[in-house]
Amino acid sequence: MENKYQGLEPLLRVDNLSINFGGLKAVDNVSLKVYPGEIVGLIGPNGAGKTTVFNLLTGVYEPSEGSITIDGKEMPKKIKPHEVVKLGLARTFQNIRxxxxxxxxxxxxxxxxxxxxxxxxxxxxxxxxxxxxxxxxxxxxxxxxxxxxxxxxxxxxxxxxxxxxxxxxxxxRAMATNPKVLLLDEPAAGMNPTETHELMEMIEYIRKNYKIAILLIEHDMSLVMNICEYITVLEYGAPIAAGSPEEIANNQRVIQAYLGSED
Ligand SMILES: Nc1ncnc2c1ncn2[C@@H]1O[C@H](COP(=O)(O)OP(=O)(O)O)[C@@H](O)[C@H]1O
Ligand SMILES: [Mg+2]
Known part of the structure; x- marks a missing residue:
């Protein structure tokens, strides 16, 4: 798995990204890479900072720290959401817009x-x-x-x-902007199993045919585990684990974060 993208440049690269809201570190030192034709999952309990990562990537908020690089070009710190589209980023929202x-x-x-x-x-x-x-x-x-x-x-x-x-x-609609990077925020939320399956096929089709970078926030674990090659887990804004679906599914820290249990 490590070798697969060797020598390739990631289409999306996030380095040490952070943002504070008052005293709250909503995103705390997050780094990730997404290669062409790769689907990376971004998961974590509610309030973990997943949507805030997307908001940082799309110019809704200015990062307190860190950098975002799209296809080798570092994104300016201050950028408007419509300019982000021109750089090749497209997103969907947690609530349908x-x-x-x-x-x-x-x-x-x-x-x-x-x-x-x-x-x-x-x-x-x-x-x-x-x-x-x-x-x-x-x-x-x-x-x-x-x-x-x-x-x-x-x-x-x-x-x-x-x-x-x-x-x-x-x-x-997001694909109509011809993006290099597609950000999907909980696309399966509220879907029945048939709809979720159809959605999975659509995402897989995009991955295969467009060779873009896909970053997927999703609560439906079977969808995430089926479709992502790599997963980063956030808790309280910070990455607590990253790895293959199998590694993540067996990670004790991740299991605890989801169960919210002590043991
Ligand atoms: N504009 C904002 N101002 C203050 N706090 C915010 C703002 N946006 C998000 N937050 C807080 O940041 C944390 C992460 O939120 P969010 O990124 O929406 O989580 P997730 O998408 O993982 O459920 C939450 O505690 C949320 O209340
Ligand atoms: Mg969210």
């Missing part, structure tokens, strides 16, 4: 907003260039929906999709 009233297709097209060259003035005038560009992005969005078996829902309002499909749509 879709434009409920927009169609499935429009939800993906929104992801192209940064890319769209036509300015507001042109779109107000509905120039020929505007229509051409809209057509181009519409087709691009449809293509992405097809890849993830969502094209049949293209003209449905996002809020009318079954829950599992809404979750998949969020991931499809």
């Amino acid at each position: 879709l434009f409920k009233q927009l169609t499935v297709l429009e939800n993906v097209m929104v992801a192209f907003n940064q890319e769209m060259k036509t300015n507001i003035f042109q779109s107000a005038l509905r120039t020929r260039k505007f229509y051409k560009e809209e057509e181009y992005y519409k087709n691009k969005a449809l293509e992405i929906l097809s890849i993830f078996d969502l094209a049949i829902y293209a003209s449905e309002q996002a809020q009318n999709l079954p829950y599992g499909k809404q979750r998949k749509l969020e991931i499809a």
